Structure formats: C-alpha cells, structure tokens
Amino acid sequence: MKSKQSFYKRHDTLILGTVSVLIVLAAWQVVWDLKLISPLFFTGPSAVAEQFVERYRNGTLLSDLAFSGQTFAIGFLLSSMTGVVLGIIIGWYRWVRLLSSPWVTAFYSMPRVAMVPLIIMWVGTGMSSKIFIVFLFSFFPILVNTIAGVKALDPDLLRAARAYCATDWQIFKTVALPGSVPFILTGISQGISLGLIGVVVGEMLGGGSQGIGYMVAYGGQAFQTDTMFVGVVIIAFAGILFTWLAERLERRFSRWKPE
Amino acid sequence: MKLEIDHVSKQYRMDRESREVPALIDVSLSVGDGEFMAIVGPSGCGKTSLMSIVAGLLPFDAGTVSIDGNPIKGPGVDRAVVFQHASLLPWRTVTGNIRYGMELQRRFDESTMKERTEYFTKLVGLGGFERHYPSELSGGMQQRTNLARALAADPVVLLMDEPFAALDAQTREFMQSELLKIWAQAKKTVLFITHQINEAVYLADRVAVLSSRPGRLKGLFTIPFGRPRTLSLKRDPKFLEIEDQIWKLIEEGVMGTDPSIP
Numbered sequence: 001m002k003s004k005q006s007f008y009k010r011h012d013t014l015i016l017g018t019v020s021v022l023i024v025l026a027a028w029q030v031v032w033d034l035k036l037i038s039p040l041f042f043t044g045p046s047a048v049a050e051q052f053v054e055r056y057r058n059g060t061l062l063s064d065l066a067f068s069g070q071t072f073a074i075g076f077l078l079s080s081m082t083g084v085v086l087g088i089i090i091g092w093y094r095w096v097r098l099l100s101s102p103w104v105t106a107f108y109s110m111p112r113v114a115m116v117p118l119i120i121m122w123v124g125t126g127m128s129s130k131i132f133i134v135f136l137f138s139f140f141p142i143l144v145n146t147i148a149g150v151k152a153l154d155p156d157l158l159r160a161a162r163a164y165c166a167t168d169w170q171i172f173k174t175v176a177l178p179g180s181v182p183f184i185l186t187g188i189s190q191g192i193s194l195g196l197i198g199v200v201v202g203e204m205l206g207g208g209s210q211g212i213g214y215m216v217a218y219g220g221q222a223f224q225t226d227t228m229f230v231g232v233v234i235i236a237f238a239g240i241l242f243t244w245l246a247e248r249l250e251r252r253f254s255r256w257k258p259e
Numbered sequence: 260m261k262l263e264i265d266h267v268s269k270q271y272r273m274d275r276e277s278r279e280v281p282a283l284i285d286v287s288l289s290v291g292d293g294e295f296m297a298i299v300g301p302s303g304c305g306k307t308s309l310m311s312i313v314a315g316l317l318p319f320d321a322g323t324v325s326i327d328g329n330p331i332k333g334p335g336v337d338r339a340v341v342f343q344h345a346s347l348l349p350w351r352t353v354t355g356n357i358r359y360g361m362e363l364q365r366r367f368d369e370s371t372m373k374e375r376t377e378y379f380t381k382l383v384g385l386g387g388f389e390r391h392y393p394s395e396l397s398g399g400m401q402q403r404t405n406l407a408r409a410l411a412a413d414p415v416v417l418l419m420d421e422p423f424a425a426l427d428a429q430t431r432e433f434m435q436s437e438l439l440k441i442w443a444q445a446k447k448t449v450l451f452i453t454h455q456i457n458e459a460v461y462l463a464d465r466v467a468v469l470s471s472r473p474g475r476l477k478g479l480f481t482i483p484f485g486r487p488r489t490l491s492l493k494r495d496p497k498f499l500e501i502e503d504q505i506w507k508l509i510e511e512g513v514m515g516t517d518p519s520i521p
C-alpha cells in the first residue's frame with residue numbers, strides 16, 4: 001500500500017470546486033462576448049471586474065465596504081455578547097426563563113424585517129439604526145441556542161462539581177460555559193448569516209446612502225447591473241468567509257467530541 | 260471514628276399526593292479510621308439517598324452526620340465522591356479531569372496539584388493516557404479517572420456510589436481487585452455502596468445491610484478475611500456462606516414489604 005496519496009486526492013475538494021467555478025465563469029463570459037444577453041438587464045464577468053476596479057479606484061468600494069463592515073462588526077459583537085450572557089442567565093434560572101419566554105418566543109418567531117421601518121422611525125437613517133437592525137437580526141438565534149445549551153447541561157456534571165465544593169462562578173466557568181459551547185457556536189453561525197441579511201436589508205430600506213446594501217439597491221434603481229453584481233459578489237464572499245470561520249471555530253472547540 | 264452517621268432519617272415529599280414518604284429511618288453507622296465499609300441493599304432501599312446525604316448534596320430531616328467529630332453542613336473537602344456515572348468533563352483530558360476536584364477545592368498550589376495528578380494517574384494505571392479525552396476511554400478507564408479525581412483531592416472519607424455497576428462483569432471483577440490494591444496504598448476510609456452482595460463481601464471490612472422502602476439498618480456483618488484478598492476468595496465456602504446470610508436477610512425484607520404479596 002502506498003501511504004502517500006496523490007496531489008489530486010489530497011486536494012480534490014479545492015480542485016473540483018475551482019474547476020466548477022471557472023467553467024461557469026468562462027461560459028458566462030462567452031455568452032456575454034457574443035452579445036447574446038442584454039446589458040440593460042444582465043452583465044458579464046469582465047464588465048463586473050471592470051466596475052470593481054473602477055469603484056476601487058474612485059474609493060467608493062472601500063468606503064462602502066468600511067461602512068457595512070463596521071455596521072456588521074459592532075452589531076454582531078453586541079448581539080453575541082448580550083445573547084450569550086442573557087442566554088446563560090435565562091437558561092440557568094427558571095423564574096427568569098418563565099418571565100422572558102413569551103417575549104423570546106414572540107421575537108424569535110416573528111419575521112424581523114417587519115421591525116425595520118419602526119427602527120428607522122425611532123433611531124433614524126444613520127449608522128446606529130443599521131447597527132440596531134444587525135443586532136435585532138442576529139441576537140435571537142444566539143440567545144435561543146445558548147438557552148438550549150444551558151438547559152441541556154448534564155446534571156451529573158453539575159452534581160460532581162457541587163460535590164467538590166464548586167462555587168457558582170466555578171460551575172459557570174468549568175461546566176455551564178464549556179458545556180453550552182457547541183450550542184453557542186451554532187447560534188453564532190446562524191447569527192452571522194442573519195446579521196449579514198440585516199446589514200443588507202438595513203442599507204436597502206434604511207434610507208441612508210452608504211454601504212454594500214445601498215450599492216445594490218442604487219444599482220437596481222439606476223439599471224447599473226454591473227454595480228449590483230459587484231455588491232452581490234461581495235456579499236456572497238462575506239457569507240462564504242464567515243461560514244468558513246464559524247466552521248473552524250466549531251472544530252477548534254469540539255476536539256473532545258467522539259469521532 | 261472517622262465517619263459517624265447518627266440516627267439519620269430522610270423523607271421525600273410527594274407533591275401530588277401531599278404526603279411524606281420515608282426513605283431512610285433512623286440509620287446509624289460508624290466507620291472507623293481506614294476502614295472499608297460497604298452498604299448493600301435492594302433497589303429503592305435509600306442507599307443512594309444515604310450516599311448523597313453523607314456527600315452533603317441532599318438535606319435530611321433528622322440526625323447528624325459527622326466526620327472526625329465535625330457535623331457536615333453540605334459538601335466539604337473532607338469527602339470525595341466516586342460517582343456511578345463517571346461524570347467526567349468531556350472537554351477535558353484525563354489529566355484535566357483528575358485535577359478538576361483539586362482545582363475546585365483550591366487546597367493545593369499549582370506544583371502540588373501537578374505532582375498529585377501525576378502520582379494518582381499512575382496509581383490507577385492510566386499512565387500513557389494523560390492526553391486522552393473521556394470519549395476515547397473504555398468504561399473501566401473512565402471509572403479509573405473518576406477514582407483518581409477523588410483520591411487526588413485527598414479526602415478523609417472516600418464515598419463510592421456503585422462505581423462499577425455500569426461495567427461488564429469481567430471488567431467489574433478486574434476493577435474490584437484493582438480497587439483493593441489502590442486502597443491498600445492510598446489508605447483511605449471508604450464508604451462503598453452497591454447492590455451486589457459478593458462485591459460488598461469481597462471488598463469490605465464490614466458490610467451493612469439496608470432493608471427496602473423505607474431503608475432501615477437490618478444487619479452489620481464483619482468480614483473475617485485478611486488482606487490482600489484475591490479473586491479466588493469468591494469461591495471460598497466461608498465467603499459463600501456470608502453471601503448467603505446477607506442474601507437471606509435482604510430477601511426477607513423484600514418479601515415482607517412487597518405490596519403484591521397479601
């Protein structure tokens with residue numbers, strides 16, 4: 001038996017994925033070059049790339065990216081911190097859970113897009129209203145998953161910790177937090193994808209004039225299909241990047257799990 | 260006396276029927292320094308309640324439990340429990356789990372904890388498995404980790420709550436003889452709970468028998484065999500005779516309280 005696998009076998013995921021993307025891009029470019037599609041409603045890879053470079057040169061790409069990135073980062077940090085802390089408190093204390101459960105259930109199951117006009121009315125059209133929208137979109141999945149994680153803690157572990165004289169804080173640090181990590185990470189990756197939707201929705205409906213979401217909305221109104229595609233490609237890449245990061249984080253924390 | 264259980268009673272409140280159901284009635288038991296005391300009884304005799312009471316995890320209604328003359332008021336560093344389910348932190352390695360009890364109790368400094376962890380890892384025969392996670396261990400090895408965690412915490416009294424009940428018969432026999440070897444070196448006072456009579460007789464200096472529903476102390480047997488003991492002892496006629504006596508005592512109790520027998 002040869003223990004060393006071929007280069008292809010070791011990297012088949014990457015190679016076949018890249019090949020697939022390249023084939024589709026090439027086919028699209030050929031169709032575009034042959035002028036089989038109308039530039040009013042559609043565009044080609046080369047035109048998108050040109051628009052990309054153009055927007056990079058005049059600075060709008062980076063400023064929009066910075067605006068959206070900042071909005072997302074602040075909103076998501078706020079929601080993940082408050083979501084995990086509140087989730088642990090709600091999961092741990094039964095009376096807090098009973099008090100909060102009608103609200104959590106209502107907000108979690110409601111389509112949060114419905115809140116967007118209300119938030120704009122209250123907070124305005126600036127960055128803070130978009131941060132609030134990202135927060136609102138990503139907070140509930142993190143909260144609900146953390147609560148589930150705390151409720152699923154192994155009572156045997158809590159009993160063992162108590163038998164060894166653990167304080168509440170020690171139980172929190174050594175049992176409650178690490179025990180709910182897999183659930184928290186699920187919540188975080190759901191929170192990331194919903195938070196991304198929040199950025200785009202906030203910028204599209206939020207009445208401002210900055211950000212990647214605004215770029216897409218503006219491109220649509222002005223029939224600038226290239227501009228729209230630049231935005232869509234960026235959003236798609238952000239989604240892929242964050243999903244990959246969340247997966248790595250999850251793997252980092254689940255080394256102890258059975259194979 | 261190291262461990263003194265003095266007229267302990269415990270009742271459970273049944274909320275639905277709004278009445279008290281007695282689990283333990285007036286149980287008194289003294290365990291001497293370095294003694295291995297086993298408690299046997301049928302299921303539902305309250306032996307796990309008794310263990311939880313001594314561990315300080317369960318409030319009780321009457322009596323006192325004291326260690327070296329000090330009445331217990333909750334969990335304490337003078338006791339350590341080896342649970343029936345290994346109850347190991349799945350995200351910690353063998354080393355991390357063996358340290359865990361010491362870490363929580365904060366009685367030892369870092370270098371002592373490290374030394375003790377290494378010593379007890381070797382003593383229970385887990386040398387070479389320090390970096391394994393519980394999910395990578397067999398049931399027997401998980402219970403060794405559980406035992407090492409308790410011993411490393413350096414308790415006055417070691418409480419063992421049916422620690423081998425979940426193991427297969429062969430592993431259980433092997434773990435019993437291992438436990439005796441470890442106990443001979445660690446020199447701890449042990450309170451060992453089991454429903455297996457031959458396990459109790461094989462391991463203990465004395466065996467206390469609890470009756471079922473409610474739990475009362477029905478008998479106390481002094482086991483006359485010297486140490487070290489080997490597994491062949493279990494086929495000794497004298498051993499079988501003691502086992503039989505205990506069995507009869509338990510059987511009487513079960514027949515007497517079974518509501519299906521008029």
